[in-house]
Amino acid sequence: MSFERIKEKLNILADAAKYDVSCASSGSNRANTNKGLGDATGMGICHTYTEDGRCVSLLKILLTNHCIFDCAYCVTRKSNDIKRAAFKVQEVVDLTINFYRRNYIEGLFLSSGIFKNADYTMERLVSVAKKLRLEENFNGYIHLKSIPGASDELMREAGLYADRLSVNIEIPTREGLKRLAPDKNREDFIKPMKKVKNEIIQYKAEKKIIKSTPKYAPAGQSTQMIIGASGENDYQIMTASNFFYKNFNLKRVYYSGYVPISYDSRLPQIGSEVPMLRENRLYQTDWLMRFYGFHVHEIVNETHQHLDLDIDPKLSWALRNIHEFPVDVNLADKRMLARVPGLGMTSVYKILHARKFRQLNWEHLKRLGVALNRAKYFLTCNSNDFERRDLEPEKIKGLILQNSKSKFRQTTSNQLNLFG
Amino acid sequence: MQKVVVYDGSFEGFLTVVFKVFEEKIKQVDIQREGNVQASFFGESEEVITNKTQADRVWNGLKKKLTPFGRNQLYYSFLSELESVENILLDYIQQVFAIPENIEKDFSNATVLKLSKIAKSVGREKHRMEAFVRFRLTKDGLYFASVAPDFNVLPLIAKHFKSRYADQKWVIYDIERKYGLYYNLENVETIVMDFPKEFDFTKTSKDFFAEEELAFQELWQNYFKSTNIESRKNRVLHVKHVPKRYWKYLSEKQPF
Numbered sequence: 318m319s320f321e322r323i324k325e326k327l328n329i330l331a332d333a334a335k336y337d338v339s340c341a342s343s344g345s346n347r348a349n350t351n352k353g354l355g356d357a358t359g360m361g362i363c364h365t366y367t368e369d370g371r372c373v374s375l376l377k378i379l380l381t382n383h384c385i386f387d388c389a390y391c392v393t394r395k396s397n398d399i400k401r402a403a404f405k406v407q408e409v410v411d412l413t414i415n416f417y418r419r420n421y422i423e424g425l426f427l428s429s430g431i432f433k434n435a436d437y438t439m440e441r442l443v444s445v446a447k448k449l450r451l452e453e454n455f456n457g458y459i460h461l462k463s464i465p466g467a468s469d470e471l472m473r474e475a476g477l478y479a480d481r482l483s484v485n486i487e488i489p490t491r492e493g494l495k496r497l498a499p500d501k502n503r504e505d506f507i508k509p510m511k512k513v514k515n516e517i518i519q520y521k522a523e524k525k526i527i528k529s530t531p532k533y534a535p536a537g538q539s540t541q542m543i544i545g546a547s548g549e550n551d552y553q554i555m556t557a558s559n560f561f562y563k564n565f566n567l568k569r570v571y572y573s574g575y576v577p578i579s580y581d582s583r584l585p586q587i588g589s590e591v592p593m594l595r596e597n598r599l600y601q602t603d604w605l606m607r608f609y610g611f612h613v614h615e616i617v618n619e620t621h622q623h624l625d626l627d628i629d630p631k632l633s634w635a636l637r638n639i640h641e642f643p644v645d646v647n648l649a650d651k652r653m654l655a656r657v658p659g660l661g662m663t664s665v666y667k668i669l670h671a672r673k674f675r676q677l678n679w680e681h682l683k684r685l686g687v688a689l690n691r692a693k694y695f696l697t698c699n700s701n702d703f704e705r706r707d708l709e710p711e712k713i714k715g716l717i718l719q720n721s722k723s724k725f726r727q728t729t730s731n732q733l734n735l736f737g
Numbered sequence: 738m739q740k741v742v743v744y745d746g747s748f749e750g751f752l753t754v755v756f757k758v759f760e761e762k763i764k765q766v767d768i769q770r771e772g773n774v775q776a777s778f779f780g781e782s783e784e785v786i787t788n789k790t791q792a793d794r795v796w797n798g799l800k801k802k803l804t805p806f807g808r809n810q811l812y813y814s815f816l817s818e819l820e821s822v823e824n825i826l827l828d829y830i831q832q833v834f835a836i837p838e839n840i841e842k843d844f845s846n847a848t849v850l851k852l853s854k855i856a857k858s859v860g861r862e863k864h865r866m867e868a869f870v871r872f873r874l875t876k877d878g879l880y881f882a883s884v885a886p887d888f889n890v891l892p893l894i895a896k897h898f899k900s901r902y903a904d905q906k907w908v909i910y911d912i913e914r915k916y917g918l919y920y921n922l923e924n925v926e927t928i929v930m931d932f933p934k935e936f937d938f939t940k941t942s943k944d945f946f947a948e949e950e951l952a953f954q955e956l957w958q959n960y961f962k963s964t965n966i967e968s969r970k971n972r973v974l975h976v977k978h979v980p981k982r983y984w985k986y987l988s989e990k991q992p993f
Contacts, residue, residue, distance in 0.1 A: 320952045320956065324955070324959055327956060327959055327963065328963045331960050331963035331964050332964070334964075335963070335964045335965070335966055348900070349900050349901065349903050352903040352904050352922075353903065353904060354901075354902070354903070354904050355901060356901040358900075362867055362868045363868060363978070364868050364869070365868070365869075365987065365989055366974070366978040366979050367961065367964055367965040367966070367975070368965050368970055368971075368972060369966050369967075369969035369970050369971050369974075369975070370969075370971040370972075370973075370975045370977075370978065371969075372978075373961070373964065376960065377964060412956070415953050416953070416956075416957060418872065418874075418902070418905060419871060419872045419873070419880070419953065419957070419988070420872050420882070420902075421871070421957050454904075576966060576968055576969065577968075593969065667844040668844075670842035670843065670844060671843055671844040671845040673843075674838070674840075674845060674846065675845055677845055681845040685844055685845075
């Protein structure tokens with residue numbers, strides 16, 4: 318293999334793939350078989366982090382950045398004047414294997430621009446995965462993109478070799494999509510997603526009866542939405558997200574703050590700030606939905622369409638529902654403890670175990686790692702010393718902000734500096 | 738009067754000390770590792786010879802009181818090799834046997850909490866090694882990695898690498914503790930290696946490493962750069978995730 322040529326392609330095709338934020342390598346259950354290479358049973362591993370602080374777990378590349386579509390938000394759009402390149406199937410296989418053997422990566426994340434048509438592209442992606450599994454006996458993690466509009470037959474085959482499949486919705490609303498990606502329609506995204514969902518259900522059912530049924534996309538499906546490109550508010554975004562979680566059993570929805578890459582007047586201009594803080598708030602909301610037992614509309618709804626930037630969504634919810642507090646840390650159930658600002662699920666777990674032995678007081682909670690500067694307004698414990706003043710939510714918010722120096726406050730002040 | 742007990746540094750050695758403390762009902766004890774003994778003017782010092790039978794008795798006793806979670810907390814903490822961690826462990830074990838309930842998750846107990854924090858740091862270091870080990874292909878077709886972890890985590894990572902790299906020979910060498918793991922396509926063994934004087938762990942010399950090795954490192958480094966989004970640059974976060982002390986063994990951080 319010619320290293321110089323490969324290097325050039327790698328630079329172009331890794332650069333083009335980096336706006337896809339998914340890098341998860343967990344959730345699969347593919348074990349090493351017949352003394353082959355690789356194992357994807359454990360938790361995911363971030364082998365390194367880029368200088369922007371994102372996890373590098375997979376070799377994330379496009380097969381090619383040639384594309385017949387012209388989506389405004391995409392860096393590989395047809396009308397963009399950039400260098401184009403394409404990997405051969407074998408080149409991707411060799412790179413993956415050699416990186417994997419050196420413990421650089423957990424596996425491969427392969428996406429592609431759409432050349433010729435959807436099926437032709439999907440077929441090439443599948444053939445990379447197939448080669449890795451069948452010829453190289455590779456048991457590491459493989460994430461393939463489902464190409465919008467690909468046939469059911471190819472999607473079925475893809476799931477037999479990949480651990481995860483994903484198709485990016487990109488624009489949360491139908492109208493936004495129409496404006497920014499006129500060649501695409503929402504149904505093309507939904508179709509492969511639906512096919513994969515149904516196959517997963519079917520394979521799981523068959524596996525219960527016939528043990529030798531092969532695995533089908535054991536790490537499930539995910540999708541991604543771009544934030545801040547098409548004017549949607551947080552209520553619309555999280556409602557869309559909830560829709561995909563519920564209807565397609567998605568493992569993850571990713572939110573990607575739009576990085577301006579074009580002078581197209583339909584989009585934020587180059588040089589405008591990447592909405593990273595907002596992205597962070599959306600992820601927090603996502604977590605509240607998936608792990609903390611919140612319903613999406615408790616956090617965002619008709620009357621509360623935007624997430625607060627200065628405080629986290631759980632604190633925001635608690636301040637709007639102050640009548641539910643304070644709760645007794647020694648009596649409250651798991652569901653309610655998880656709703657207390659300043660208590661993460663790890664703290665909740667520790668509290669539930671520790672309180673079987675004795676009544677907990679502030680000192681215990683502090684040592685357990687509870688963020689008391691937030692939690693103390695919402696809790697009582699085995700102590701007479703608790704917040705007695707009948708504080709208004711606004712007042713609590715002010716006190717908390719005064720006494721915290723969190724990462725997001727720094728961001729807000731950085732943003733101010735730009736103008737100051 | 739406080740008694741100083743010196744053992745050989747092995748886990749079984751430590752358990753033998755625990756056995757002795759129970760057997761002889763020693764009230765005040767300070768456990769120290771051989772080669773790491775703090776001078777003491779007061780009290781007597783005694784060397785304990787590792788005894789597998791006695792160690793097993795203590796371990797089997799612990800098995801009856803603790804779930805694998807609690808036993809892991811113990812073993813992980815032991816591997817931290819922190820100054821006088823043995824005394825905390827002894828305190829923990831004494832409480833485990835003294836209290837009727839299983840205390841391993843009593844996070845309001847100061848000793849349990851202390852141990853869980855130490856075990857957590859060791860677990861984090863284990864995970865870091867699973868991430869940061871960088872194999873380099875030698876001329877003999879062996880994948881070689883040198884590491885210098887904060888804690889003695891090699892015993893904890895052997896299984897992970899064995900099931901992952903089942904079809905290649907590999908060595909993971911702890912430069913600080915001067916021993917390594919060697920997988921010979923069948924089992925993982927503990928080895929001690931002599932390195933030639935001119936061997937520099939941080940360099941990939943053509944004298945020792947395969948022809949194409951540097952080219953792959955360069956590709957990897959290129960990938961590392963290409964996948965970064967400049968407008969999202971966040972060095973604080975980057976260094977938090979990849980602390981500088983690990984850089985010298987990371988291929989993507991080597992100068993070319």
